[in-house]
Amino acid sequence: MDILKAQILKNKIPQHIAIIMDGNGRWAKLKNKPRVYGHKNGVNSVREAIESCGELGIKYLTLYAFSTENWNRPKLEVKTLMSLLVSSLKKELKTLQKNNIKLRTIGNLNDLPKSVQKELIEVIEKTKNNTALNLTLALSYGSRDEIVNVIRNISKKVVNNDLAIEEINENIINNHLYTFSLPDVDYLIRTSGEKRISNFLLWQIAYAEMYFTDTLWPDFKKENLFNAILEYQNRERRFGKTSEQIEKINE
Numbered sequence: 001m002d003i004l005k006a007q008i009l010k011n012k013i014p015q016h017i018a019i020i021m022d023g024n025g026r027w028a029k030l031k032n033k034p035r036v037y038g039h040k041n042g043v044n045s046v047r048e049a050i051e052s053c054g055e056l057g058i059k060y061l062t063l064y065a066f067s068t069e070n071w072n073r074p075k076l077e078v079k080t081l082m083s084l085l086v087s088s089l090k091k092e093l094k095t096l097q098k099n100n101i102k103l104r105t106i107g108n109l110n111d112l113p114k115s116v117q118k119e120l121i122e123v124i125e126k127t128k129n130n131t132a133l134n135l136t137l138a139l140s141y142g143s144r145d146e147i148v149n150v151i152r153n154i155s156k157k158v159v160n161n162d163l164a165i166e167e168i169n170e171n172i173i174n175n176h177l178y179t180f181s182l183p184d185v186d187y188l189i190r191t192s193g194e195k196r197i198s199n200f201l202l203w204q205i206a207y208a209e210m211y212f213t214d215t216l217w218p219d220f221k222k223e224n225l226f227n228a229i230l231e232y233q234n235r236e237r238r239f240g241k242t243s244e245q246i247e248k249i250n251e
């Protein structure tokens, strides 16, 4: 694993990684266990992903922990996911502090049970001055829903004459998204073999590189993340420019 890590170039680390953590249910099924067993083990992979980002100096990690659609899952599964969240936050607060990690959330926090909101608010408040890694949990998050909110909030400003229509630009939209203080996503990772975006950060991934792996989330460990980063470093990001233009910029 150290050999793998040593191959990673320090000057080509993605600034912002977003992960769709998929495959917990299938992982459990393969082991003849209930789905929630997969989620419990998925928490260990969350910890490894956070540690890996810390070790590599990645500044922003955003995890799709619960989508607006996930409310339709069986009640027991939703309940277990919520209590896993609370217990993980309680358990990991010290580690977040020790490693200088700042927690925030994106999504409709108000939809979450009060106990979860309370725990989240506490951890967000206690870690707000941390500066090493910005960890964002997407909870009751849906990208279309986020965009609807942006349009509502911008429209209100226009109606109140606080903003002129001509002033609306990409920057203004960025500043109204849940992700307002985060940079664009550089690298989007999805586990479990599914190759879709599932309503995650549609605006923010405009120029992101994508990485899809068959590995199920509970099996996605440090070495899997390091391998994903190595692949990122072999990609050429052109942002609409030609290869020659990019080479000139890098000269």
Ligand code: FPP
Pocket: 021, 022, 023, 024, 025, 026, 027, 039, 040, 042, 043, 046, 063, 064, 065, 066, 070, 081, 084, 085, 088, 137, 192, 217
């Ligand atoms: C997708 O697997 C996973 C989720 C919907 C939840 C992810 C949650 C965790 C890893 C645990 C809690 C998180 C934190 C941040 C402590 P799936 O259930 O869709 O799997 P399947 O596609 O195989 O059914």
